[in-house]
Amino acid sequence: MPQLPTVTDVARLARVSRQTVSNVLNAPDIVKAETRERVHSAISELGYRPHASARRLRTRTSSTIGIRLHPVVNGISGSVLDSYLHALTERADQRGMRVSLFVAADADDEIRHFERLRDGADVDAFVLTATEYDDPRIAWLTRERIPFVAFGRPWGAEADLDPAPLWVDVDxxxxxxxxxxxxxxxxxxxxxxxxxxxxxxxxxxxxxxxxxxxxxxxxxxxxxxxxxxxxxxxxxxxxxxxxxxxxxxxxxxxxxxxxxxxxxxxxxxxxxxxxxxxxxxxxxxxxxxxxxxxxxxxxxRLGEVATATLDLLMGPTGQRVRPHGDDSGEPRHRLITxxxxxxxxxxxxxxxxxxxxxxxxxxxxxxxxx
Missing domain, CATH: 3.40.50.2300 (Response regulator)
Incomplete structure (x- = not known):
């Protein structure tokens, strides 16, 4: 059985030290953009996947994304969210991330869950679904500087928040x-x-x-x-x-x-x-x-929506959630045809x-x- 690529392999291909590879994965802000790009290219070429448990011990992060499970009020259209959740969970697993579901009675109750999960360090970020005009969840998460991506555009005043919310939607x-x-x-x-x-x-x-x-x-x-x-x-x-x-x-x-x-x-x-x-x-x-x-x-095309969600949240080749307001120059939204x-x-x-x-x-x- 062929051996899985290691940090040493990535460092050798990218012509950097093992510590630099670790910094790119765990503290990318302290690494020059050119070096980050070289390391990410090596990771992609080798198919390197960091060990999730070891990373959690080093970074004190949960490697978990929280998302509300909305009640199914219509068995026909409700299957759309179910398909999206399956696709998101599969693609998150490929990045060493987990998806944690929770239920809430309404938007205010969902915000209370955000606060509880944030305070307990149970999740690193959230994915919002069923966005609406002047969505209070988007405003709260932005104010609290908690990383999140919305599946659905911000339709009201929250679209003008600074920094602009991350969102992916279907056209x-x-x-x-x-x-x-x-x-x-x-x-x-x-x-x-x-x-x-x-x-x-x-x-x-x-x-x-x-x-x-x-x-x-x-x-x-x-x-x-x-x-x-x-x-x-x-x-x-x-x-x-x-x-x-x-x-x-x-x-x-x-x-x-x-x-x-x-x-x-x-x-x-x-x-x-x-x-x-x-x-x-x-x-x-x-x-x-x-x-x-x-x-x-x-x-x-919910598979592409799920991929775009994680690309926005973690970067196209990233293995960790980007900090809220990360100004890496990456697009802040994706509209899927x-x-x-x-x-x-x-x-x-x-x-x-x-x-x-x-x-x-x-x-x-x-x-x-x-």
Whole structure:
């Protein structure tokens, strides 16, 4: 069995001392940027992985990332966070880090957990999910100078904090634009949109993708767009009722793009009960349910989101959490372009890409049984 690379191997390849390698891993601020880069290159080339237990003894850190486990209020869309947590845990383990889950009743309770875990040195950093306008968690963590990354953009005043918060997000606007453009490419013109009530950053962002695609293709103004769109709270029954009402309004819809798979599933029920079995519907999140029922959907590429989360928190090749406010010149946010997965619900519209394409920003056609 080949021997694993050691600190000595890294030092030899990088042409530095063993102590310099240790400093790069445990106290990078005291090492020149050029030397850090050389050491990281050697680590990457050799595939060196520091021993996690030894590092914790030296640095008095926990090598643990804390993240709140939100209650699953919707078994369809709730699977998105579950998939993200799996991907984050796997990638953190590859860096010698652990993920610790905790539950909280609300944002204030979550902040109390932050304080308890910080005071007990139980975690080195936090990952936030389900961000919202003027998120108090972001403001608190920034004020307390605790390292964190948000999965979801800061949508309100907290975006202007100094230093700017670290965040990674999925470009919902681009994803819905892809989905709408896909139906436009089939020759459809009366494409509706089913989303959430205005005022949520994620929901507003996704609707803007539909509006942009429809305006670019057909020059529609606000009044015409409003006639083709409707909004409801998340949930299959609510979505079903919303689409039934939109169809009865005489909008002559030819297809609909939805802000989530739960909404899309309700839309599919409504159009089939209305005697429109070939009415195209596209969802968002690419959940297991979407795959099971043949629903076209926008995939968030959560593996890339998890990788980007750790890159922001630790650096692309780092093995420890960067201090809060670290001014290393690395980007402070990442916006991931999602991927449209085409299934039978949007009628497998002709696309140029070959089956199985996974290029960002282009449709992907899944093989279907005839």
């Amino acid at each position: 919902g606007r681009a994803g819905v634009h892809q989905a709408t453009s896909h139906l436009i490419g089939r020759g459809l013109t009366r494409i509706g949109y089913l989303g959430w009530p205005a005022g949520t950053g994620t929901g507003d962002d996704r609707r803007q993708g539909w509006e942009a695609a429809m305006t670019e293709a057909f020059g529609l103004g606000p009044t015409a767009l409003a006639a083709l769109a409707t909004a409801t709270d998340e949930g299959v029954p609510r979505a079903r009722v919303a689409i039934e009402q939109l169809l009865r309004a005489g909008t002559d819809l030819e297809g609909v793009v939805c802000a989530s798979d739960a909404l899309a599933l309700g839309a599919m029920m409504a159009v089939r009960e209305a005697g429109l079995p070939h009415f195209p519907v596209i969802g968002f999140d690419n959940t297991p349910v979407a795959s099971a029922v043949g629903l076209s959907s926008v995939d968030q 999602p991927q449209l997965v085409v299934r039978r619900s949007s009628h497998l519209a002709p696309v140029k890409e070959e089956a199985g394409s996974t290029l960002p920003g282009t449709p992907n056609r899944e093989k279907e049984k005839s």
